[in-house]
Amino acid sequence: MPFSRRTFVIALLLGAASPTWAQSQDKATQVREAFASPYGKALTAELGKSLRASADPACLTDKGLAADQIEPRGRDIVITWGTRMLEGASAFIDRQNSDNPFAGAAELESLKSNPDVKRYLAMEEPIRQAKILDLIFEHFDRHNVIARVKLGAVYPLETGNEALLRLNPTDATEERLETFAGKSRSKALKRFLQLSDQGAIAQSAAIKKASSPPPLPHTFFKDVESDLAELCIRSGK
Known part of the structure; x- marks a missing residue:
């Protein structure tokens, strides 16, 4: 795959860690909270349906696995491996940001203490969680x-x-954010959003300067099939 394509793919992961969404939480906490959201619970329920439909019945009997055990165990598997993906991608991104620091990073961080910015970030949380999921x-x-x-x-x-x-x-959250930002007279919020846009551009440019291509996101799930096999999900031809 061409390097430019790999850069584009890994850039998709930046959505979960863009300057606007940057939080002090670690990736494991972010993923767990995303799965605890209404959208996360709906996706987990869909995962449970897929696992129950796909699991080998004889294997389930041999392992003594009840139907109501499959969904929570499957959720935990996806959380573990999804966290690994975000941590791996973020490590690459952090290295590039460190080598190519954004000039407005300190000001951007200081603006997060502003009440209007705090409210904006709180309103924005469902978008970050949905993107992670x-x-x-x-x-x-x-x-x-x-x-x-x-x-x-x-x-x-x-x-x-x-x-x-x-x-x-x-979509609904973006509409509320646009309305809130449009009506706000807060200079701090406007400056924060301006710096966030600039930071996102700088971050994308930093990734393009990488001397070697980043790993493709799906490769972080290599060997997840071993864990899925414990839930009687088969692999291979």
């Missing part, structure tokens, strides 16, 4: 296809699941 399930599903894991897809843009797509809070 979509990235995880998109690349979890992609790995499963490549590794021939016999598990139905969950990512709604891939499956065309309209019910799940309607539960994604991104």
Whole structure:
């Protein structure tokens, strides 16, 4: 795959860690909280349906696995491997940011203490969580296809699941944010949004300067099939 394409793919992961969304939380906490959101619970329920439909019945009997055990265990597997993906991608991004620091980073960080900025960030949280969830399930599903894991897809843009797509809070949240920012007279908020845009551009430029291509997101799920096998999900031909 050409380096420019790899740069584009890894840049998709920046959505979960852009300057506007930058938080003090570690990736594991961010992922757990995303899965605890309404959209995360809906995706988890869809994962549970897929696992129950795909699991080998004889294997479930041999392992003594009840139907109500599969979904929470599957969720924990996806959380673990999804966190690994975000941590791996973020490590690459952090190295590039360190080598190519954004001049406005300190001012951007200081603006987060402003009440209007805090409110904006709190309102924006559902978008960040939805993006984390979509990235995880998109690349979890992609790995499963490549590794021939016999598990139905969950990512709604891939499956065309309209019910799940309607539960994604991104569009509605963006409308509320636009209204809030448009009506706000806060100079601090306007400056914060301006610096956030500049920071995102700087971050993208930093990635393009990498001397070697970043790993593709789905590769962080390599060997997840071993954990899925414990839930009687088969792989191979």
